[in-house]
Amino acid sequence: ETGVTQSPTHLIKTRGQQVTLRCSSQSGHNTVSWYQQALGQGPQFIFQYYREEENGRGNFPPRFSGLQFPNYSSELNVNALELDDSALYLCASSFAGAAGNEQFFGPGTRLTVL
Amino acid sequence: QKEVEQDPGPLSVPEGAIVSLNCTYSNSAFQYFMWYRQYSRKGPELLMYTYSSGNKEDGRFTAQVDKSSKYISLFIRDSQPSDSATYLCAMSYSGGSNYKLTFGKGTLLTVNP
Numbered sequence: 001e002t003g004v005t006q007s008p009t010h011l012i013k014t015r016g017q018q019v020t021l022r023c024s025s026q027s028g029h030n031t032v033s034w035y036q037q038a039l040g041q042g043p044q045f046i047f048q049y050y051r052e053e054e055n056g057r058g059n060f061p062p063r064f065s066g067l068q069f070p071n072y073s074s075e076l077n078v079n080a081l082e083l084d085d086s087a088l089y090l091c092a093s094s095f096a097g098a099a100g101n102e103q104f105f106g107p108g109t110r111l112t113v114l
Numbered sequence: 115q116k117e118v119e120q121d122p123g124p125l126s127v128p129e130g131a132i133v134s135l136n137c138t139y140s141n142s143a144f145q146y147f148m149w150y151r152q153y154s155r156k157g158p159e160l161l162m163y164t165y166s167s168g169n170k171e172d173g174r175f176t177a178q179v180d181k182s183s184k185y186i187s188l189f190i191r192d193s194q195p196s197d198s199a200t201y202l203c204a205m206s207y208s209g210g211s212n213y214k215l216t217f218g219k220g221t222l223l224t225v226n227p
Contacts (some may be wrong), residue, residue: 041220042219
């Protein structure tokens, strides 16, 4: 069974630029959630994708957008980067329809905005 | 008031000690409760998963949920240096909506040999 993978591992961008982060979900999972984790904080929910559609969104501006593909992999896009966007971006996969809500995380992409 | 409160520590204990980690929450709609372990610069790893109130044991780890007090705990027995990590509590709603997790801030634990 393949776990959740994310790419790239690290990324350095400058203010105003755009970035795309990628995630491959765990085998058998059909739902992907994205979280932002600032240094010393718990992860904050950005949004979730199920059946290629957004299935809930946290308190993040529209410049945070995403996609889910037919193979359940996903992208997170952030436009007009700000310094405060520097964080660890985590992708989590799960199976919709399961009784609970076990989400399994990837290793994350560390984004630094200069 | 934050939905989930967790003492960030840091917490330092000797090897072999019993560790108690706790979270409180304000939203009574939470039904699923999780504990994640996160090593430095890594993604969170699911440790324990509990539905509603009660206890769950897995090896050296015990998770407790008291919904009447809106309080959850994780106990680690015979702690090991390899347990040194940040422990995050997380919770979500019921209904199989497969919705977002709401996390605490995390508690940094160091187990000293």
